[in-house]
Amino acid sequence: MDFDLSDEQRQLKDNLERLMAAEYGFDKRTAYAASPHGWSRELWATYAELGLLAVPFAEADGGIGGGPTETMIIMEQLGHAMALEPYLATVVLGGGFLRHGGSVEQKARLIPGIVSGETTLAFAQQEKQSRYDLADVATTARRDGNGWVIDGEKGVVIGGDAADHFIVTARTAGARRDHTGIGAFIVDAKSTGLSRRGYVTQDGQRAAQLTFAGVKVPASDVIGDSAGALPLIERVVDEGIAALCAEAIGVMTMMHATTLDYLKTRKQFGLTIGSFQAVQHRAADMFVALEQARSMAMFATMMADDSDARERARAISAAKVQIGRSGRQIGQEAVQLHGGIAMTMEYNVGHAFKRMTMIDRMFGDTDHHLARLAGLGGVIG
Amino acid sequence: MDFDLSDEQRQLKDNLERLMAAEYGFDKRTAYAASPHGWSRELWATYAELGLLAVPFAEADGGIGGGPTETMIIMEQLGHAMALEPYLATVVLGGGFLRHGGSVEQKARLIPGIVSGETTLAFAQQEKQSRYDLADVATTARRDGNGWVIDGEKGVVIGGDAADHFIVTARTAGARRDHTGIGAFIVDAKSTGLSRRGYVTQDGQRAAQLTFAGVKVPASDVIGDSAGALPLIERVVDEGIAALCAEAIGVMTMMHATTLDYLKTRKQFGLTIGSFQAVQHRAADMFVALEQARSMAMFATMMADDSDARERARAISAAKVQIGRSGRQIGQEAVQLHGGIAMTMEYNVGHAFKRMTMIDRMFGDTDHHLARLAGLGGVIG
């Protein structure tokens, strides 16, 4: 057991930390958010140059062959800066489908574009009725000669407003919430019959609503088993949650540090507010919550590629619960201990609070994962 | 709307407060607890002299005709002193069955003895499998000529080790958890076939385990409908819960006040510990919890004799939830803010903490009543 980073990992972390410090100040971030895509194409190119977009892919596929730890390091730094680029959507989720389910041809076709920064992906799974149930898929894919035709609607497709390709879940057989009969398809964003409506999310990111009206997909764009993709989807989403947990650690760390700075400088009644013991104890409780969350983000990272799907699910749900609880506490307390200033769009803690809140809603909120974990018999063996 | 006590009510409160201050100091209480019955026969006689044992009974029955408010006043004072006498068991619960369900003959037979202090009662309802379900009755009463024969076991009969009569719930028809087919019986403690094992409870009160082996009960000792007593039982228990809430307010008030005294006198690092802001805020939170609980104890009192059983149940469950939560917070905080001293049997806060804990387990704990309330559609109309 060893919690230390390797030299390469430390270098990755330091490099990214430096880049974010230089390129992700409050004003720059605000400008990225206001740009057409809502994120920085230039920085995305820099990520590509630094190899960040290649990290999880196998060397044989043009990647670097990094593991969950490298993804954790990157996501934490992106979270700390509240970076807007679609790393999760493109590299972790989109890339995850290719890595775990893609054919040799699919990998060869798509990974180079991801790695070079030319191609972005988005995962189109959510439907109006589905809430957090990955098996609740009403969008259909029916056979059409050698290929498939997709009809339906997908929403809250994070990063979907600018993505070049979507990974779309669709039902190829069975009833709406059946666990079999689900396929995962690569769909070109420019496909005929596919329309999208991009929009801003509550935390200033971008997403899209997609409408599929007879969208034709060739057989070569089915990922793996056209009727048995759910285990793959669950695996990729579990990895996505682990990455999201790491991002959340970055967001929380920033909120906690910013709050501490504020407590040390803001004076009221002639004293820094951090000298009041009631405030000190709450800052201490925030620290406890942060360290517990950090531990669980590490645990999720360790278990993200576990071969036992049940053990993986227990770990991932446990981590999402801890992240959700710590994130809520740290976010609410950061705002409260700041007072009015953190209620404004002119201060980073407010944005972080919103991002943290939205992370809790992605891929299952705290209550959802608590119920899932209870159903799996808890996390203590 | 009027929260003021009437002159008579104020006098009742003041008298009892004085009596308790004089007769329920720590050492005296310890002596009562160590006496054979675990409570003071002399004080019980004084209660009788003061009319406390007559309060809820109609004047026509030899009582004083007091209402829920008077019961609230008495129970709060008894709680504040952590009085050990079986007021709840005898007057509120036992008396409740007589008042709401007793025949003219039963009232005439039993109430004078209660009022004079000669007779104590206890409510025998709990069974090994029944937990908090009042309808879960396995003890049977079968017809035997003109009377009944009771067989079964009852446990955690509070005040049951010294009671002269029991009010016993028994199944006269139907299956174990049916809502009909339950009767309530007056059983003389000296009945043939009835054995009891008295014991001390965790909070230093007394209770008993009863075994009924062919105990004969005459028809004149059936209270009301021999197969339809559940609504009566529920009504009496709801009144009992309201009284218990008032007792809890007394216990909490004492714990909070004792803690404040301690915070104002105990010095550490050259300062009273009450001068530390983190401690102050927690004492303030205890006060908030206490006032919220006090409000709900009043609400329970107001609703305890509501004719609409559903509205009454919503109010009573809501009150029990609030009392349970506030009581847990105040009890745990009182111990924590005191430190070691409150962990000992030599200090009243530890005893109060235990009493409060047991109150939460009586007639349904916090979770039980929260579920019941949710099932009833909440308490906000």
Added chain:
Amino acid sequence: MDLRFSPEEIAFRDEVRHFFATQIPAAIRNKTIEGRKFEKSDIVTAHKIMYARGWATPNWPKEWGGTGWTPIQQYIFMEELQQSGSPQPLQFNVQMCGPVLIQFASEAQKKRFLPRMASLDDWWCQGFSEPGAGSDLASLKTTAKRDGDTYVVNGQKTWTTLGQYADWIFCLVRTDLAAKKQEGISFLLIDMKTPGITVRPIQTIDGGREVNEVFFDDVRVPVENLVGQENKGWDYAKFLLGNERVGIARVGVSKERIRRIRQLAALERDGDRPIIENPRFAEKLAAVEVELKALEMTQLRVVAAERNRGTGKPDPASSVLKIKGSEIQQATTELLMDIMGPYSIPMADDDMDGSNELPIAPDYAGGIAPAYFNWRKISIYGGTNEIQRNIIAKAVLGL
């Protein structure tokens, strides 16, 4: 002790309830229920309807247009108002500045300001907080320097809610720089049209632009606009701040939210059952309801005690109302988030009045997250909950 409303009180409640249901336009009240924001015109319309009925200033003395209601009646009125979804009579006029003028202003000032204040012909806003003076309000730095018949005001106020609509602002200004910090403050009324005043909106994290910074650059204010005595403004400010008993807990607002939660939780489904049928959700909701019912009783106890204590003396126990009231209001926004789940993520369009079915989510989802964000302010404003705990510890518990 009789904890039920008297028949007269029930009749009064029914009258008030009927008034709101029939007199305040449903289009306005529905904005509350649907989580949308009021326009200026909504507030003015509702205020003037209440004013026409003589109900805009229930807490004022009868001679200045008050109703003569008992504290309980005032409580009932406010709770019914809040449950109806109607905007309140503008609180800067009615709850804050009006009572200060009634208590401390000259007759001439009363005659000049109170009638238009009551009718909302003048819209008032508050100039207390400053960037460096939050919980420590008395450390404010905005100065008013005497120059003949005028004060010359310089400085900056912040968190001025709805200042963009205001005709007048009541300000705390420093008139004696040498005095101890509480002792050099005066209470000044300033016409917002005076040259040198700049209002800059602050966008809050819910996307709203309700609060403002107000800058004063050599703003000349006639001396006659001073309330009471020079350098005694802190006393008036304390009076104002302590004067928020009735309604601070906003029990009616939370009751309305609870009903909305039940409605939406019955509408939204998780899998094949409505969310309200999920026991965990139902119990979370019930737990908040218990706290709210307790708060209602606590508030009524405080209101009823006013009769014994005498009007106008703030009850330190009202800090309990602030703490619990804010916690409950915030809890209702979290329950709404729980209902919406992933559909709380998309941002609603700026214009929420037209038909703008949100991407994938139902129309009403758009306001849920902003309300959660926005209501974090409730435990901050009006004296943070930390300040309230200090008050309880010192004024109630004697620590």
Added chain:
Amino acid sequence: MDLRFSPEEIAFRDEVRHFFATQIPAAIRNKTIEGRKFEKSDIVTAHKIMYARGWATPNWPKEWGGTGWTPIQQYIFMEELQQSGSPQPLQFNVQMCGPVLIQFASEAQKKRFLPRMASLDDWWCQGFSEPGAGSDLASLKTTAKRDGDTYVVNGQKTWTTLGQYADWIFCLVRTDLAAKKQEGISFLLIDMKTPGITVRPIQTIDGGREVNEVFFDDVRVPVENLVGQENKGWDYAKFLLGNERVGIARVGVSKERIRRIRQLAALERDGDRPIIENPRFAEKLAAVEVELKALEMTQLRVVAAERNRGTGKPDPASSVLKIKGSEIQQATTELLMDIMGPYSIPMADDDMDGSNELPIAPDYAGGIAPAYFNWRKISIYGGTNEIQRNIIAKAVLGL
């Protein structure tokens, strides 16, 4: 970074697990599982079995009988021990006094005391707290006055756990009445058989008699029993108090409790289903498990960091372990109360070893409420959780 145990660590864990399962009598270990208390003989038996294996003092240097294990191995050992239900090697000997002697005592003292301390031939207890000195330990008043070759000790210690069994007590005493309070304290070893010592048990709210007051009335202690320098005892005490990293979170204890909770919740029924099938209960349990799993990882991070930080330097983050560890342990006692419901009310008979089926409730119900009461101490002793928050605020956060 590799967060899994190495194959060597797993092999070690299996070896330790097998040792506890086979070498420590089940009759002793079951007392933990069933919530009963250890007798003195249980503790001695287990300690001596571990001693025979060379495992009684894993944290000591090898020359004094330590194991030479890595911090991770020490952690694994303790967690397995706790999960097995075995008593720990007596912590007053092994965790508290031993390391102080190893660090600060003379060679003669080490040779005299350490071997019998390691083997538990001498039972030690702690004389730190006094009635007036709780969190403010340095305000202690017990004096040791030099008189030739002896100190004459007068005063009172309290909360002396298991002092009734002790052969020796390590004490903080005041040797310089004039010095600033931390500077006049010495660390003294006192034979409990010395005339003038009286031990009085304190009954705690769980009914137990584990803790004691110890009175010193002109107790004469040879000067050779002074550890280190006179008036430097506070440094040694700080070393001792900061030395509780491994095991302070008691992760293994809570894991064992979680398993017990699952077992009893499957056994006890509410209506027609076992309590474990009540979703609310199952989710409450799962929530505690999440915190425990997180704590386990946090503890492992602290343990692993010891390698980089160097042994013996307390990590201020260990305050996190104390806070969360105590909260979780207390939460497990509340879950057990939830399972027992009304059957937690009866008091168990004093003698819990025989067959004493409780009135109406199952046998195991009797210890549930006392454990809940007793474990409130965990957030009080070893530095209250409030003190831990102070430490985090100051030493970690720099506030």
